[in-house]
Amino acid sequence: MSLALIAALPFLGALLPGLMIRAGKNACAIVTGSVTALALLLLGLNAPAVLRGEVVQTRIEWIPSLGLNANFFLDGLGLLFAGLILGIGLLIILYARFYLAKSDPMGQFYTYLMLFQGAMVGIVLSDNILLLLVFWELTSLSSFLLIGYWKHLPEGRQGARMALTVTGGGGLAMIAGMLILGNIVGSYDLSVILENKEAIQASDWYLPALILILLGAFTKSAQFPFHFWLPHAMAAPTPVSAYLHSATMVKAGLFLMARMWPVLAGTPEWFYIVATTGLVTMVMAAKIALFKDDLKGLLAFSTVSHLGLITMLLGFGTVEAATVAVFHIINHATFKAALFMSAGIVDHEAHTRDLKRLGGLRTLMPITFTIVTIASLSMAGIPPLNGFLSKELTLEEAAHTAWMANPWLLGVLATIGALFSVAYSFRFIAHGFLGPVRDDYPSKPHDPGFGLWAAPALLAGLVVVIGLFPMLTAAWLVNAAAGAVTGQEIAVKISHWHGLYAPALWMSLAAIGGGLLLLGMHPRLMAMWLATPRPEAKRIFDGIIEPFAAFASRLSNALHDGALTRYIAIGTLAIAGAAYYAFDTGTHAIGTRELMAIHPVPALGWLSLILATLAIVIYHRQRLLTLVLVGIIGLMVSVGFAYFSAPDLALTQISVEVATIILMLLALNFLPKATPVESTSLRRTWDAAIAVIAGVGVAALAYALMIRDPAFTPISEFHIANSKSGGGGTNIVNVILVDFRGYDTFGEIIVLGIAALVIFALTEALLRAGPANDRLLAWRPDQRRAGDRHPMMLVVATRLMLPIALLVGVFIFLRGHNEPGGGFIAGLIVAIALVMQYMASGFAWTAARQKVDYHALVASGVLIAAATGIGAWFNGMPFLTSAFGYVTIWPLEEFELATALLFDIGVFLTVVGAVMLALASLSRIGLRAGETVNVQPFDIDPSEGRTLNSEEAR
Amino acid sequence: MEALVASAIGALTAAGIYLMLRQRTFPVIIGLTLLTYAVNVFLFTSGRLATGLPGIYSSNAAGYSDPLPQALVLTAIVISFGMTAVIVMMALGAFLEAGHDKVDMNDEDTPVEGGQK
Known part of the structure; x- marks a missing residue:
């Protein structure tokens, strides 16, 4: 494990500088340096054994079917290089601390540096050539970032591109060479390859493999005729030049030649x-x-x-x-x-x-x-x-x-x-x-x-x-x-x-x-040198690259012309065509499933859904009306879920519906309220034809699916059988979410959190000085405003409802494991309860009374879920394995405690945080657009019998 | 009943695609929302339709509706909320930045050939 850890440490350390820079440059440098020092220490602990002539190994099966294993080994050569990389790395971190200017983003620099360091250490410790290749390419990528660190300098960008092209191209050749080598020997493990000198040198493929591998090594180590990238890479900050271009990266090629020396x-x-x-x-x-x-x-x-x-x-x-x-x-x-x-x-x-x-x-x-x-x-x-x-x-x-x-x-x-x-x-x-x-x-x-x-x-x-x-x-x-x-x-x-x-x-x-x-004689020689014409490597390189770049941009500009509608049309038709081809040429059994009878009430629901859909198409230019119609469809879909025995889905759909519509209404406030007629009727006919093809295709597919039984036994049987006994819950859907497929859910709440952060970041960008900010400052409402922005009745009603809604949220949450409900639904319900307060009394008024940081909410949700998952490790179980037990606390009845509940708390917090962050972001835009902030919960205060003037309302 | 559900999915898809082919951001978002309904319901139907079955486990239940598609669709609903929220903000941002809400880029927006040096 220790060898893998040495290679992993710099990568882990790469996460720290970005955080630590907030604590100052010294803290940032010290933390970064400590990580490297720790890796160096671990290396040093292995040194005595290596110097005795042993080979230290760490073997981790990764993808054995591909021959790709995370195998590491440390011998004298690896020790020398890893020592150089980490030792000089430590010095470079110290040097860079004092070299970089105030304006240079130091955290970024150290992050790139650590990424590079990890990749280099990975190369020299790899015992698997596929793994080595992965690290090899990582050095090309991280050195690209380092050389181009001063993004404002054209030389830096050009030098970085040139280095990436040359070393990356060489790396590709090397991949081919290594694969040949692996094929000759029948193993991708270096330690095996190194023992097969005769087989390799006797093979017909020896020369191609040799040339390809050497291409990789020569490009990396700047050997003629690939040497030209190195001088151009000098546009990098000096710590980078000292580290990459003297001590480490350019020696990777030498390392590889030395490593392969016994067999090549x-x-x-x-x-x-x-x-x-x-x-x-x-x-x-x-x-x-x-x-x-x-x-x-x-x-x-x-x-x-x-x-x-x-x-x-x-x-x-x-x-x-x-x-x-x-x-x-x-x-x-x-x-x-x-x-x-x-x-x-x-x-x-x-x-x-x-x-x-x-x-x-x-x-x-x-x-x-x-x-x-x-x-x-x-x-x-x-x-x-x-x-x-x-x-x-x-x-x-x-x-x-x-x-x-x-x-x-x-x-x-x-x-x-x-x-x-x-x-x-x-x-x-x-x-x-x-x-x-x-x-x-x-x-x-x-x-x-x-x-x-x-x-x-x-x-x-x-x-x-x-x-x-x-x-x-x-x-x-x-x-x-x-x-x-x-x-x-x-x-x-x-x-x-x-x-x-x-x-x-x-x-x-x-x-x-x-x-x-x-x-x-230098002055005289210099004059002669300057007088002699000589090939300019950069010009030749650009001459070769330029036509390809021009061709690539012509091609991508032609294919990717920025017309979203064109992409969607082409994509839809292509999918429909492919699906039809698959259906036409494939074999399929006839449907034998018994059809369900149509009852009048569901049929009415269907009718309203279809009518609303039609109405949307017809009236889509009136945007507010469209939102109302979307609400009808959402409601019908929720009712449909309930009708077809999916209560959890119905609850989720209806609460998501509310949040979505509120969000869209808030956004629509700033968008045009109507869509102008722009397309010709021919275009509309054509679009409608595409839409109908897609619709008919999907409907046919859905129908075909529903009238047939599943081709294979669904794995749901397992979930049903183990829900109570293994997951400790009777709501199978919830147990699947928090237990059987907890990993999916974990990933999902992370995505949701990221979505919320993206919204926050977008808002930040919009509110910065720029055209969007100017437009917001000059924004005039294009609708007539209600005289009473915060009607007393709404305020009082939402106030009364808040505790009830919160109670419902808690109830839905707690029963989730055994009855329909759970973290997702509870999170949405609580979020809606809070949003109601925003709607009633305004954003600022509510925010002043509710001091929760939504970022922290999202983060703590994800962290709690992660911690619950990690807790299983201490139980000797894989990540996210849940545990449960039954306890009795007088005077309550016996009830169940499950770690899945903790996990669900994480889900709950993330959902609340994400929804609220999205809505709060829109409110910030509203504030910038001149929405007033009120100090009173409502505009007309009956106890004073007058309307608050605008001074007070602010 | 199956025919009704299938036709509803088809209608939602068709309307969704048609709106996504419009040239302003708002109809495109609405179209995407409709398509989301269609996809979610479609995924749900892959567990086949059933009415009147218990949603929760009990030792004497005759049968269950397929819980796995339900769990997957549940997460899909929440994720699509996140996605809708992001594109709504993107649409709003684009409108505020550019002063119009067209989805197709015109010639001025096309990147310069060769890109940045």
Whole structure:
């Protein structure tokens, strides 16, 4: 369970920031951070076992028929990545707290961040490739939200879209590849797949699967030619860049290659595709990085380059190279995240990240300068920092690997990559921090507060410590992770000095010398760079995407032209056509059910329903009359339910009817009172034809259904048999609602609550400054008003009725389990009783006397229902299992107590709250439209013998 | 009796669809309400019609009307109230925002090709 919990914690934590932001930014950051810290702690508890070489597993069957199980496992590789994700995540949460501006919605940011964190942890802990794919796509989605966090910036939106298109597209390819892999092996569990190297590599489908999976990995890890999205994703806030684009998401592709390494690596195909791609990416991106003036742009291309380096190492397919790759993943995460955060600090303080406008920050920002220097030197591979250690090992591996039988090509190109790396790393320091102090910074820079530099400083500290004591601080983790990647016992030996005869030494020296030389020639090189035409990735990308987007919007505009009537007509005809086709081609038995005799009274009810329906069609332009006619139909339907032995339905229908009509009347107050004639008679004929087709079809279907017996025995038999014995109630319908199908009801009250909140939110939006608000303020009643808005007789009558109506409500509620009634009906009755007071004395007068918050009512209803359901767990039963017993309290008779009653209280409260919230929202609109608020219950007070003047009435 | 109920369902459906094909919000809402009646009654009839049967359980009852469709229709009635309330508010909001209550969007309302950049 604990592994699943580690993956679930960030997702659960994602719910908190939105709430906690109300308690302030610090509280929000602390709560978010604690969730991550808790996940990190749980991970740490598992670490000793993993380091001993065990594999920790959690297996949860989810959809076994699809091979989709929520299986998690933790080995050295997972430990390394999960540690990076959660550890750096914690630092990023701290950093973001101080980085984000006052105007940025911080709760939203943390929510996105936690979603992303959960998805990443899910990827690295998944033991099921289908599950892994789900998390994989979730990272694409959550990173989309993060990159586009500054929604007002077009670059942010475009960058987010580009990242989603590229990584999401790669993800689709990977799904295909993974499915092939699962088919070859016959299982979707990673631990099974990893043991079937021979079967996979011997399969004809090996190459397609390899290419598809690599497409996913390369797009995610920004490998050439898919690297272009990463620099554009730099439009994201810096904490995002530091987290996603240096330490975690872009490494997901590397993780996947490392994870699949045991079964996919070691073939020539793997070597040439992966190693070559990595090599090209490394050299090309390093060169571009040298010519980027934007600090984050420089770091972005540098990241692409380092990702290429790690990809290349994994591509070599040797155990040694894979071990170095793992080591470099650790080192890169430390120095690159520190650098990103430092770039953010510079941006934050100097209000620019442009190297051309910076320089001389060394004395102005000494702390930032120190951090940047340490991290940059590590990136350049200067001893004794950790970047040096892994770079030496990399160069060593490259020097010993032949490409197409060419023994020196890889070594030379890797050295060139390292050379550029030295050059841009030094440029970061030299052009940003060295040189004379300038007087034209957009803002006077100085070191930020501790909160902002603490995270990068910690990482810079790690850079030094790992660099000085690699065997003590990193070797154990490298051993565990590389052991998991390669499936072999690893005992890595990391040292600073490999001897004079090691090629890496000379390659390193060449790289440092050449890099410094390049930096010296930088102005001239830059001029050449700017003069050379080169492909603009964004233009190419847009060129490819644009026609598709244009086609898609043409298509959807043509299909979806905004004419509701057209959709309904097409939809109705399509359904009728499909139904007729099904009837015509299917087989059906003839109806044998005995028909019921027609009695005169029900026939009269039918007649009034039909007449009212006809009248609605004829007189629908007179809206008030229409509502009256709807009332007749509703009444007839209720009576019909009662006649056909469904008393609960009759009660529900009649009370819903009242609430609906009141609601519509209130709304109609502000709407036009008549519908103008707009359609031609041809159009009306056509519409009528469609309507008749639908009506005849439905009538025929209903008739056909009723004259036949059910094809299968209804499951109602079970409900009838178990209602009393199992559910403890004799009202079977109610027992079904609160017990047998309690889950449905639970879902339903949630929907009802959401509907009420939607109404509230709509009202809020209408009452905000805007055209709707202007119209309301200028609203003049278009009907003549009654002279007496709150007639005394109505007021007195409703006052008298209130206690009776409430009593009826309670009665209907209490008897619901055994007699017709229940929470729904009682809720409606109570709501109507309250609404009557509103109608009689006005909204404000009533609201002032009835201090119940309807939101709270809805929420407590849902919560009570949920708590009742959860209570069953403590009984060792599934969610929502009800329990009941019989008690006697003198002087009452023996009566029943059932948890279902509690559940029904939840239903009751939600219904009352939802109905009242809807009606109260309409009243608020009325107030805005100039309805007066009266302080007296009625306008004409007989005890004073005069009409209250408007002053008093207000 | 079955024919009466079936024809009532048909009439409500036809009237509902006809009103939903009108061009103002209010008739569309009324049409939807009528269609809701039709659908609820239709669902109810899937338990077949019966008169004079007890609504509640007792050990000596001869038979029961089918309770399951009743329970489902009961929730459907309440949900359709919620839905009606929401679309009534949407219609009201649309009218107040736009100043008219037409349901079909005209050319000015059509989204710009290509959407937001």
